[in-house]
Amino acid sequence: MAPKLYFFDNRAVSRDPFRNLAVEEYLTRRVPGGAVTLYLWQNRKTVVIGRNQDARSECRVDALEADGGHLARRLSGGGAVYHDDGNLNFTFCAGDGMYDEARQVAVIARAAASFGLSIEKTGRNDLTAKGRKFSGNAYYHAGGRNFHHGTVLIDADMGALARWLDTDTSKLHTRGVQSVPSKVVNLSELAPGLTVDAFAAAMKEALAAEYGAPAAELTESDFDGAELDRRTAFFASDEWRFGRRFPATGEWSGVFGWGRLRLSVKAEEGVITAASVDSDGMASEVIAALPEALAGCPAEPEAMAARIRAIPAADGLSRDVLQSAASLVLAHT
Secondary structure, eight states: OOOEEEEEEOTTTOOOHHHHHHHHHHHHHHOOTTEEEEEEEOOSSEEEEOTTSOHHHHBOHHHHHHTTOEEEEOSSOSOOEEEOTTEEEEEEEEETTTOOHHHHHHHHHHHHHTTTOOEEEETTTEEEETTEEEEEEEEEEETTEEEEEEEEESSOOTTHHHHHBOOOHHHHTTTGGGOOOOOBOOHHHHSTTOOHHHHHHHHHHHHHHHHTSOEEEOOGGGSOHHHHHHHHHHHHSHHHHHOOOOOOSEEEEEEETTEEEEEEEEEETTEEEEEEEEEOOSOHHHHHTHHHHHTTOBSSHHHHHHHHHTSOOOSHHHHHHHHHHHHHHHTTO
């Protein structure tokens, strides 16, 4: 039986990153069982960082905001990206029974094929055309609800990466020998005349073709406006965007096959009173659990490693992250 499909194109309503992220979370938490929702959206002049990244080490925030831009933090893991009007964002929202990354990528592939483009998935989170990256993907899983989202570069300002993102050599090589950096490309370079509107329309058609059913179109009138307002305020808050800063008394950092990790703690009388994490890893939920797990822990490597290993790991990637974090602190004994 074909799933129930929903489609929401928010581009004419909002280019505000905080509102758009709130809608994404809302659709993910409210998607019915047996259904898949495709959400299309755009942000205007926005750097979006991963859930566990340190904002000021990733982005020249003051310069970006002085030029009218925005710094936003998403729920998923991964690294920092730049959004503008030449970039189309997509989000597939689905419950555990309907979430299928391969089919979701197939929707994008069908849309690209309608413009004569063949795409492939490389590594864990990149989509490429003719060997060049046009889409970075990330993922979120919580309470039986999931999303898979990413960018589609159509006619984006490539120079903005250098202006706003504070990337250094160590960050560019966090995947070590496991990946070779792909040159980034706008799809309009490979398919002259391609527009964001045309690709958005193709995505809607591809959704129906892949799942064998038409999609019901949503509008914001279908949503709880008060809840969206609350979540918009949350995503716009400095507490969410920048986190809580404190003078660290201990710090551990390393680079692993799944990404980079930096743990910082503040300890008083031998007990950890605060902890923070900076990571571009994709396992956003388990990485975000590290600070809470370390709070109140004796500031000793063996005790810290035990707390880290006690965090539930739902999949192999999460287990790798926890093993890496435990090994990191134990290496300082």
